[in-house]
Amino acid sequence: MHENDGPVTPAGGDDASSGAAPDGGAGPDSTATDDAGLLALLRAAPVLAGPLPEFDPDGAPDTPGPLLAAWLRQALADGVPEPHVMTLATAAADGTPSARVLMLRGIDTAACAVDFASDAASRKGRDLAENPRAALTWYWPAQGRQIRLSGRVHVLDTETARRDFLGRSPASRAAGFTGSMSGTLTGAMAYERARAEAEALVAAEPGRVPDGHTVYRLRAQEAEFFQADPGRFHVRLRYAREDEAAGAREREGGRDDAGGPGAAGWTRTLLWP
Numbered sequence: 001m002h003e004n005d006g007p008v009t010p011a012g013g014d015d016a017s018s019g020a021a022p023d024g025g026a027g028p029d030s031t032a033t034d035d036a037g038l039l040a041l042l043r044a045a046p047v048l049a050g051p052l053p054e055f056d057p058d059g060a061p062d063t064p065g066p067l068l069a070a071w072l073r074q075a076l077a078d079g080v081p082e083p084h085v086m087t088l089a090t091a092a093a094d095g096t097p098s099a100r101v102l103m104l105r106g107i108d109t110a111a112c113a114v115d116f117a118s119d120a121a122s123r124k125g126r127d128l129a130e131n132p133r134a135a136l137t138w139y140w141p142a143q144g145r146q147i148r149l150s151g152r153v154h155v156l157d158t159e160t161a162r163r164d165f166l167g168r169s170p171a172s173r174a175a176g177f178t179g180s181m182s183g184t185l186t187g188a189m190a191y192e193r194a195r196a197e198a199e200a201l202v203a204a205e206p207g208r209v210p211d212g213h214t215v216y217r218l219r220a221q222e223a224e225f226f227q228a229d230p231g232r233f234h235v236r237l238r239y240a241r242e243d244e245a246a247g248a249r250e251r252e253g254g255r256d257d258a259g260g261p262g263a264a265g266w267t268r269t270l271l272w273p
């Protein structure tokens, strides 16, 4: 169990006794006291309270793409906010990790592949150029659902990048021409000037695409579906492409009791939550 199931301080119960100063703490001990108060408030926040949907892994499809699509559709139907926003984790060649949220820009259910777009010169773009492996995660608290895809990432063709960019609103396209993503911004003036120039450029040349605009495709080698349960009887189902399945089993110590080798080269495995 990863979430805290232990006793908690009632939310808002003893903020005054924490000694928190209105400005965030002045004395040498106040920061630690504030941290303790903050932690108490966080631990009192409900987690996985439910009701949550049930997930029967025996009824899951043989391949992960249709399950990914079904969970995304269910998230939309249930009104999950921004279900197409996901966290992308990358690592530089030296292993330094980083993660950020971005938007899903394409999906290939049959291939279990997901597209996202960014600037090739951004930190993530540089990471992917050095090390084309990444993970994508989604977490939808109202459903207690988490999905993780991991695998190799490759760059899609420039026509795809062009269509992706030109399909955006003028404001979004102007943002794509403003400054250089992940570079240092020297101040508000520079930002305003760059933005005004970008807006003028988009108005004058509506068909222009920034040089670095890139659509990336992550083809899942592993896909994992986590369905939380309010009683903490969580379910984790992992799919691995058969060529990678042996290595993945070894890494995580899972059991092949969810159906064994499936269709189209995927193995399904239940994992201890």
Ligand SMILES: Cc1cc2nc3c(=O)[nH]c(=O)nc-3n(C[C@H](O)[C@H](O)[C@H](O)COP(=O)(O)O)c2cc1C
Pocket (backbone or CB within 6 Å): 085, 098, 099, 100, 101, 102, 103, 104, 116, 117, 118, 119, 122, 123, 124, 125, 181, 182
């Ligand atoms: C809701 C949301 C959606 C975002 N979508 C994208 C996106 O589709 N592509 C992108 O490059 N950055 C997107 N961003 C910004 C990224 O989170 C990140 O700040 C930026 O890409 C720079 O990341 P990097 O320095 O790690 O490369 C989004 C941010 C938010 C909050």
